[in-house]
Amino acid sequence: MKREVPLFITGAIGLFMILSFFVPHHWVSVPADFLQACAVIVVAFGYVLGGANVLRVNLEGISRRERGWGYKIVLVVSLLGTVAIGIADGLRHNGSFPVEGTPSKWIYDNLYATMSGTMFALLAFFIASAAFRAFRIRTFDAGLLAVAALIVMLGRVPVGDVATSWLPEWLRLGTLQQWIMDVPQNASKRAILIGAALGVMATGLRVILGIERSYLGGED
Amino acid sequence: MTRRAPRRAARVVCATVLVLAWFAGGAPSARAQERFVIVPDSTAAATPAPPPPAPASFAPPTGLLVHDVPNDGGRALELTWSPSVDDVPGHGRVTGYYIERAPSPGGPWSAVDSTLARSSQYVDGSVLRDVDYYYRVSAFGDGEVAPARSITGPVRATSQWFNATRASVLAFMLLFFTFVLYFTASAQAGRKPFVRRIAGVDAIEEAIGRATEMGRPVLFVPGISDIDELQTVAGLVILENVAKVTARYETPIRVPVTYPIPFTIAEEMVRSGYLNAGRADQYDPDSVRFISPEQFAYVAAVTGMMLRDKPAAHIFMGSFFAESLLLAETGFSTGAIQVAGTANVHQLPFFVVACDYTLIGEELFAASAYLSGEPRLVGGLKGADLIKVVIIIVVVVGSALETFGLHGLTQWLATQ
Numbered sequence: 100m101k102r103e104v105p106l107f108i109t110g111a112i113g114l115f116m117i118l119s120f121f122v123p124h125h126w127v128s129v130p131a132d133f134l135q136a137c138a139v140i141v142v143a144f145g146y147v148l149g150g151a152n153v154l155r156v157n158l159e160g161i162s163r164r165e166r167g168w169g170y171k172i173v174l175v176v177s178l179l180g181t182v183a184i185g186i187a188d189g190l191r192h193n194g195s196f197p198v199e200g201t202p203s204k205w206i207y208d209n210l211y212a213t214m215s216g217t218m219f220a221l222l223a224f225f226i227a228s229a230a231f232r233a234f235r236i237r238t239f240d241a242g243l244l245a246v247a248a249l250i251v252m253l254g255r256v257p258v259g260d261v262a263t264s265w266l267p268e269w270l271r272l273g274t275l276q277q278w279i280m281d282v283p284q285n286a287s288k289r290a291i292l293i294g295a296a297l298g299v300m301a302t303g304l305r306v307i308l309g310i311e312r313s314y315l316g317g318e319d
Numbered sequence: 320m321t322r323r324a325p326r327r328a329a330r331v332v333c334a335t336v337l338v339l340a341w342f343a344g345g346a347p348s349a350r351a352q353e354r355f356v357i358v359p360d361s362t363a364a365a366t367p368a369p370p371p372p373a374p375a376s377f378a379p380p381t382g383l384l385v386h387d388v389p390n391d392g393g394r395a396l397e398l399t400w401s402p403s404v405d406d407v408p409g410h411g412r413v414t415g416y417y418i419e420r421a422p423s424p425g426g427p428w429s430a431v432d433s434t435l436a437r438s439s440q441y442v443d444g445s446v447l448r449d450v451d452y453y454y455r456v457s458a459f460g461d462g463e464v465a466p467a468r469s470i471t472g473p474v475r476a477t478s479q480w481f482n483a484t485r486a487s488v489l490a491f492m493l494l495f496f497t498f499v500l501y502f503t504a505s506a507q508a509g510r511k512p513f514v515r516r517i518a519g520v521d522a523i524e525e526a527i528g529r530a531t532e533m534g535r536p537v538l539f540v541p542g543i544s545d546i547d548e549l550q551t552v553a554g555l556v557i558l559e560n561v562a563k564v565t566a567r568y569e570t571p572i573r574v575p576v577t578y579p580i581p582f583t584i585a586e587e588m589v590r591s592g593y594l595n596a597g598r599a600d601q602y603d604p605d606s607v608r609f610i611s612p613e614q615f616a617y618v619a620a621v622t623g624m625m626l627r628d629k630p631a632a633h634i635f636m637g638s639f640f641a642e643s644l645l646l647a648e649t650g651f652s653t654g655a656i657q658v659a660g661t662a663n664v665h666q667l668p669f670f671v672v673a674c675d676y677t678l679i680g681e682e683l684f685a686a687s688a689y690l691s692g693e694p695r696l697v698g699g700l701k702g703a704d705l706i707k708v709v710i711i712i713v714v715v716v717g718s719a720l721e722t723f724g725l726h727g728l729t730q731w732l733a734t735q
Contacts, residue, residue, distance in 0.1 A: 122482070145582070295662035301495075301699050310696065313588070314588070
């Protein structure tokens, strides 16, 4: 029963949600919307488990004086402080969040947004180092990749088109890069997407029909 | 002027609008829910549109038609009208149209929305199902309002039992499911299909072996999406197989997770991996950690783990976005073996560049079947291959039909 009941619930709800994709009638769409709202509520409860895990792992690390335990204190204090300030702000403003001028908004604008922006900005440096490796011409295939990349990068900026304006239209960098993007790039991208979509459907079907049941945990 | 003159004028207006509507929008449908009764708006003067009434120097729109949006659950009505004759590009004084509705021709009228000049269509998605509505549309501009001369209704939004625009999806889905179920049953009966080697999946065990030799942990990242993304499900299924191998090799595994539901499932997967390997006692409850659903907070935590704990193998399996390169490049700098798999096309180049092995698209979904070797799961892969043949045939036939100007197949395949 421990396995059969979850498998039945998964199968029944999965098939019902597939049905709701094809049947827009309110006898189907209203319960489907309700089930999706239920999922949001279940996820909300999940955050309690997640928060408990963060506290447990870090408090244990602090008590054992693990390497970098000072950072764990910063994390726990920041977590509890942000939650407490958020709840207090929410109570003061009837649940509206975030409200201009509140401490929560200040934390969001001056701590969270700036730190996220900093992490994202690192991507520019990583792209440079990754591109350096990607465009090293060691094989014929790598050479093709480098040439295609050069054409696309130059063709996408005005200087590339201007520099080749004396050539016939079909040989200009702008035209060539558009062809590369529209034909070989698009064709391979769509092939991957079709394959991935079929993989998604096959995985979904296996889960719904109980063929794939490892997500339930326990022994095989 | 006689008493009958206004009534006669109203009839003339009504007939004109009806004729105009007929030509502008086609004949009203015979469907029960699409009733068009256009009547002169006797309340227009009494309850005018929102701004202060002023005699308009331009004409109102005409030919208002309202019909139920097809293939939906009775949640919207579509309005079409002919713009005011004074709504001319560059010279018109009309700046927009007010859309109002009422439960009866006599009102009370409530404003639904307004649209810009030269618009002739609006979808009212705020209606209640199976409730009669009357609509009118008036033009406004320069502080003037040209009240609607007619009201259209009653019309109601109704639920349909089948979304006809998705018939092609249903046909393909049923065909696909038939193939998958047939080959699954066939594999179960003993005819296990051949599956080509997937180098990236084979490399996972090699990477774990290397981590074991070096005495370092294995880092498994199941993407940054929630459980509603099937790539996360595929990643978590692979996690169980990876945990089984790490348990066998007695190598610690670290699994940082973004969302709470995948976190609880990941815990269960790692635990069952250890259980199935017969090493339940070695399961470390701290091996799966909830980090944060915030993308860059997660990146900071995982890259920190990579740099502090120096895992010898990084396995990225799931849905990734901008963080893919941040994670893979940081991992590359630590010298770890990296195996990645995602179906997010835009992130594949980053993984190809920074990782030793990459599972591309469907290989991610095939990996769990490949790893488990279970005939029922492997059989499903054959079904996916067969539907790909069908898709290729449809693409070729569709291209040929389009070349010859036949659009029937393309139109059938278009969905909403």
